[in-house]
Amino acid sequence: MVSEQDIWRILEEVKDPEVPVLSVVDLGIVRKVVTQDDHIDITITPTYSGCPAMDVISMDIRLKLLEKGFRNIQVRQSLSPAWTTDWMSEAGKQKLKAFGIAPPNPRQQFCNTDMFAEEAVQCPHCGSYHTRLVSQFGSTACKAMYQCGDCKEAFDYFKCH
């Protein structure tokens, strides 16, 4: 019989299609794994309501488990509690940074509706905090665009949520 730990390990091989250095486990979107005999029941939660990667992620999880020889698989989605960047693993944050994306700051500090708020985001290339927000919205729903004032590189910031 397969253990839940085995399934969690396999899920680490399933990558986010839009940020391929992160596994779905790093991202914190796998909320529950239940195994009973040969049945595997996995609950995931979306990062953003309209995230187009969610359908692909559900399919990738299913394909990975099929590849490992499992046949009786259920992948369901749950909205509550709502996903937060605080669920991202430390390993995931390090991988993001190495990939050139600034990892999210802790949510308590910056997630609010204050206008023109300045958030200290570290440049993933040179480590400088002398950075500037270009846009709160980026190439995917989960990212904002920044530019470094020292090395001048533009970079993505995985914004707190």
Place this chain on the structure above:
Amino acid sequence: MNTQLFTYTLHLADNAVILGQRNSEWTGHGPVLEQDIAITNIALDLIGQARNLYQHAASLYNNFNQEEKDAVDFLIPRPWKSFGRELQEDDLAFLRDERQYLNILINELPKGDWAVTVLRQFFFSAFQYFQYSELQQSRDPQLAAIAEKSLKEVAYHLRWSGEWIIRLGDGTAESHRRIAEALEELWMFAGELFLPAPYEKKVTSAGFGADVSSYKDAWTEKVERVFGDARLAVPNKTWAQSGGKEGRHTEHLGYLLAEMQYLQRTYPNATW
């Protein structure tokens, strides 16, 4: 109560999908690339919220008894009745007629210039922010979950649109003129936000919906604060256009639906 909750859920979904569709018209046409991407992201968030709400409405309907189904029949898309399968989210979005749509009028108005787009977004995001905050306590657990999820996205929309009001209002003579004109055009549509439809009153008194009167002051205060920084005065006119929540729309909605629904109307059940 079930049928009122279904109607209310459709109303929330329609608000989101119609503004999502309008905002998506900016895709590829934004004033600068970063803002094109921003308004497109907001459109995507709204369409995502609409999907969750339509899925919930469809599931409520599929579990109705015959009497309940009959009571909401006027809202059900006719083409679906020949499909011989359960109601799905896409049927609700792509096959209902104009009079079956329950969105507020302000969301269906043409996108206008950038000032009109950001001002409408600001009015609606501020409204959604308080509405979803309250809906987190809904007695319907799925509606509460959708609200909890959506609220985090709306916080970003509110901040973004509020900043644009100030940037335009306190910017150049030209930008101030544009936002002042947008306000003149849109203000008479803002009042509908706080005129509850009969189904809205019923779900609210039963603990399922959000009571608009409980956050009207908070909304007004938010608008006044941002307008103060933007050197704009809150108009003192109180007369409001209304009817959208009950399916009586402006001439603009039909054109929007014709474009949005074209594919599913022409090729029913098409997938790709």
